[in-house]
Amino acid sequence: MLMTSSDLWDEDTAARYDETSAEMFTPDLLDSTVDFLARLAGDGPALEFAIGTGRVAVPLAARGVHVSGIELSQPMVDQLRRKVSAAEVPVAVGDMATTTVAGEYFSLVYVVWNSIGNVRTQDEQVECFRNAARHLAPGGRFVIELWIPGIRRMPPGQSAVPFSISDRHVGFDTYDMVTQQGTSHHYRRLDDGSTRYGASNFRYIWPAECDLMARLAGLELEQRVADWHGAPFTSDSESHISVWRKPPTTPAS
Template structure:
């Protein structure tokens, strides 16, 4: 198994509620539209499929979706929505686990590739995507840009959410590119719950090199699922790489 955190039953049970804003149509529909266009008539494979936030509505568009997921409790939550026959999922890490078949699309969304916490393992994620792609197929990732430009000298934390229900901030190690997301959530009874998850951030140019090592070719980079241009001020990116049809394409 890779160095990813392993989410337990309690975390999996709360996941959809804690992530409610990412299930809203304005957040979810553009992602599903984008991925459905790239998948076309072929099948898709989601790394870190989780509870099926993206996979279930993508399947409702007629795309045959399979998944790889490290956490069995997350898969158990997915099974409340869709059966194994309709959406097969292999339990394992996204760097080494394989499933049968070739896919027109492999994707990993909402920063999940950062859950794999070493550079070598992240390279293997790209290679695993390439391994599953049919010639001409695409690998897509959605990933945020670390907010380290907002940190003055000597500071190690950056807030990403401050509301009356949730305060979240990231702490960074600038040498190793390791980080931790800290969450403080106010519960209905007035108490507060703390949770944390660990990650390794990846720069866009680093992603391109990982893709090149996996034999994939850069195709496009956007700031978001809506198709906004990616600039030096963008806080996230949606990037697409293509598996060459044959050697002459390289």
């Protein structure tokens, strides 16, 4: 049996995933995401790590990009299949650190919405970069979307940072500053007035650590911006979109 540090999304979570992630489906966010990725893919195929229910893959495929995916959770793939067939968007079930998609090299590999943090050891995260590099054609690009941990907003002695506060949802992250482990906590008010609690675990990575992981995989930083619209990345940015490129030719050893 495959062993991974990632949480495994079950059938109930998968069935509710699109509904509870509705803010990630807004046209402004989704269109800018797809525009950015389609431009980098060009005429070549793309591979999404942690493809989930296809929030990004389905509209990217609709743009004419041949998209494949890797996904740990079979229930998430089952939800994706309600939208597109396996012929339209093929998916390999497995973890994104070691699972391979045979048969072609990709012009683009990408992982969005902080999902690289789902693998919760540094070694596995390094292997995600190496796995991306293995799948890339020379000159291809690896893209991640990742938030900047909000730990500088924590006063001494505090271990939690809120990221969502509304009448329907309260969410906060707790951090272990020693291990870089964290947990996202979600409290959602349902239509009947009851409350549902859910949590997911992650390991946060700083941009500089990402760059070192990329270097270990033989990738070179090409671009870093604050969002899918291309806003400049600054010390105040709360997220980053980073693009690393596989060299067009491999130097002789």
